[in-house]
Amino acid sequence: GNSVTQMEGPVTLSEEAFLTINCTYTATGYPSLFWYVQYPGEGLQLLLKATKADDKGSNKGFEATYRKETTSFHLEKGSVQVSDSAVYFCARLPQGGSEKLVFGKGTKLTVNP
């Protein structure tokens, strides 16, 4: 089936720490993969995406690489800021034209000064 599994949160880090949020997907074809971010009280914003194997999505210092061999799309940032505190969602679009985004459960990140 089509599913996305994210690491359980919450995650609490100090400013300038390294961030990794794990995301794996079920290996049904070649889905497109996304990271969305939801800041407190707001809607979801697309953070980055990758549409084929070995693609690297990047934005605002965040990166994620589409790894077909491990069916993973882990989110990383080298040095987090307090303003990165939010909930992060990994999502997939199935291959074949479906536009139903399937989301992971979300990981809440809190960055302390």
Added chain:
Amino acid sequence: DSGVTQTPKHLITATGQRVTLRCSPRSGDLSVYWYQQSLDQGLQFLIQYYNGEERAKGNILERFSAQQFPDLHSELNLSSLELGDSALYFCASSTGGGNYEQYFGPGTRLTVT
């Protein structure tokens, strides 16, 4: 600001009632998607419209219905409301036609008492 607008921002109503949530997509976008975000189910796709026609259905209850009007705005109708329908309802839009990026509105928070 994603360019997608949703009204109202908050809605409080009683069990058994009916409500209508409204969404205006980004200028030029033909596809509208509705998602429900709740604590127990996470983010779930409900339904998609493309240029006025229903294109895809997800986990949408029979008590819920939607439509997209000629000016491309969309409405989600929720009837015979139950306590468990309390959630954040997001609308998203995209150009459609295979474009993978969905842009989300700020959401409508529905509270059923």
